[in-house]
Amino acid sequence: MRWLRAVSIDQWRAIDRETDRAPGEAGTTSLAVLAILVTCAISLTLQEYIGGHDSYMRLFPNTRDKYWELWGFVWWSGWRVLGYVVLPIVVIAMLPGQRLRDYHISFKNFFQHLWIYAALFACILPAVYLASKTGTFRHTYPFYRMANRSQLDLWTWEGLYAIQFVSLEFFFRGFLLQGLRKVMGANAIFVMIVPYCMIHYGKPMAETVGAIGAGLILGTIAMRTKSIWGGVLIHVGVAVTMDVLALRGCPPMGSGKFCH
Secondary structure, eight states: OHHHIIIIIHHHHHHHHHOOOOTTTTTSOOHHHHHHHHHHHHHHHHHHHTSSHHHHHHHSOOOSOTTHHHHHHHHHHHHHHIIIIIHHHHHHHHSTTOOGGGSSBOOTTTGGGHHHHHHHHHHHHHHHHHHTTSHHHHHHSSSSTTTTSOHHHHHHHHHHHHHHHHHHHIIIIIIIHHHHHHHHTTHHHHHHHHHHHHTTBTBOHHHHHHHHHHHHHHHHHHHHHTBSHHHHHHHHHHHHHHHHHHHTTSOOTTSSOOOO
C-alpha cells in the first residue's frame, strides 16, 4: 500500500499544504463555490439538451449537404467551447479576486512532467487495444461515422475532437479544481469526478467506470502541476488511437463506403 500513498494520499496532503486558504472560507458558505457549481450545472444541462449532435439533427434537418453530419460535430464541439470555456471565463471575470491565469492554463510545469503523461499513456494503451476488439467499442468509435470517407473528413473530425478535449480539461481540471481549491483543498478532486464520470454515461460501461480513476489521477496531477495540458495530451492521444484502431478493416478512404 506504500505506492498507493505515494501516488494519491501523500499528493492530496501536499495539495492541502500548498493551498492558500482564504481566511474563514473553509466550512462556510462561499460565493465562489456557489458560482462554480451552479455554472457547472448550467453548462452540463446546456450540453445535454442543446449542445448534442442529436439536437443539431433535430434543429437542422438534412438538406442533402455532403457534410451535413460533420457540421453536426462542429455544432457539438462549438457548444463544448461555449459551455466549458467561454461561460466559465465570464464567471471567473465576475468573481472578485479571481485571475484566469491561475486556472491551470500555464505550460510552465508541463514539459517538466512530460514523462508522467507518457507513462500514463503507455499504461492505458494495452487496455485501449483490447477494447478495440469488442463490438461495443467499434459501434461507438469514431463518433463521426464517415471519418474514413476522406482525409478531410478524418482530420477535420480529429481537430474538432481535440478542441472539445481542450475545453473539457479546462472545465474539469482547471475551472472546477481551482475554483473550489481555496475552500475544499484536495477534496475538490472528489467533487469534480462526480460530474466528470456522469458525462461518460451512454459510452461503454468500462470507459465510464475508468473515468472515475482517470478523473482522480488527472485531477491530482493538474492540481500538483497547476497545468491542464498533460490531461489534454493524454486525452487527445488516447482518442486518436481509439479512432485509428476502430477504423482498422474499414473500407479505404475515398471508397464511398462507411464503417458500421
